[in-house]
Amino acid sequence: MTFAIRLLTALVLIELAVAAMFLASRTWRAVPVIPNQQLADPLIMPDLQQLAQAAALGTEGAWTQLGSGLVGKGFYAHAELAFREAVRQDRPTLPAQFGLAFSLDRMGRLSESDQEYARVATLPQTAPGDELTQYIALYAQGKNALRSEDQTSAIAFFRQNTNFTAAVYQHAKILVRSDRAEEALPLINEVLSILPYSLEFHFLRYRALKTLGRETEAFQAAAMVERSAHLVSLNYSTQYVTPLDRTTGAARLLGQLTEIAGNNDLARFDQQLREIKRLTDDQPIFALKVVDQQLLQAAIRKSDAQQARETIAKLRQRGMENEWILEAEGDIWQREGEADKAAKAWQRALLLTPNVSLHRKLAAYYGDDHPQDRDYHLGHAALLDGIAAYRKNQLAAALQPLRLATELLADQPTPWYYIGEMHFHLGQNRQAIGAYQKCIALAPNHSRALAKLDYLKATEKSK
Known part of the structure; x- marks a missing residue:
């Protein structure tokens, strides 16, 4: 009898211990871990700390959001821990499960990641992007x-x-x-x-x-x-x-900036630009290149030459020099009536990246006093317009600016080559042959034109 009572007591104690362990496993919460690093973008760590605080409080979906923020900045080892906790605490979701698999994948733990990717396919789709997530998980297994x-x-x-x-x-x-x-x-x-x-x-x-x-x-x-x-x-x-x-750092603010730009609210747009620069302490962050460019354009729109020059000076102190800085500098000189200085800046910009805007500005600068230089730039603007229409698959529309380019750039083979391309893709073989021949007359070793011409002549002969 005594033995039976002891056995029963032992069983009860074991059941209580198991129940206590189960209860503890359901109520215990892990402590979120984020990297302890100093980054160029001063907004990243505060954003991650905020996500970690939400996860520590047990906010629904917070562990997944923390893992996502960490993945976005390349902290895959920390993201793994966050996603594992998300899968453990919450009902497993596709974003958390995929995030765990992806973090393992990025760390080269392919066998583990494949197991987690496979689990993605077993979860129900509850959001519009879930089907795509499952396709990507299967694709990732193939890539692995x-x-x-x-x-x-x-x-x-x-x-x-x-x-x-x-x-x-x-x-x-x-x-x-x-x-x-x-x-x-x-x-x-x-x-x-x-x-x-x-x-x-x-x-x-x-x-x-x-x-x-x-x-x-x-x-x-x-x-x-x-x-x-x-x-x-x-x-x-x-x-x-x-x-x-x-979702974190300066990139988060840039996303908000895009929304403001879509509303065409220039005053609020300029205000947000300055706020971003203030919050980031004017650090040279690569992602903020677009902010510097927009600040420069805003200064030019407002005819604020002093602000524009200060912005350009700061950019050059950081070692930056590119076509949009030079074009903006030329625009400032033009507004101040310094046409020759403007043209020099635009010509330097054109050496870096040819574009229609620069060619047209220079054509206007040369005008009727220098018709040869004017026509050179008008011709190249027309050529770029034609190529742009070609890239958009607007073949017939591309022909008009390309023909104008052949008149203004009489010694250049490129306009004739692209006219040949338009006719080739429109199935107008005889017109294409004529255009390619004119291209070759100006550039006898133009390999692409020669190849197309040989192909078309053989095609015409076989008819």
């Missing part, structure tokens, strides 16, 4: 397999992820590199039917066709590369981190 040189597993992950364009690209690229270009082409063509101007897929199509020895089609694919643009984001880490970077 490539980093581990496990091509078979990588293909398996990418094949499961057909709704994510970047995964289709990686799958097709592996096939092309593995001498399976014929299998890759249907994947590539399907994406191009949806994104007809994707540079990534046109270049991949070119490589596939070249591998298969289909030279004519490969030439056509190469021609489309120049017309195309980067439309597919292949770097999921940048895609994930960039918005998180804007």
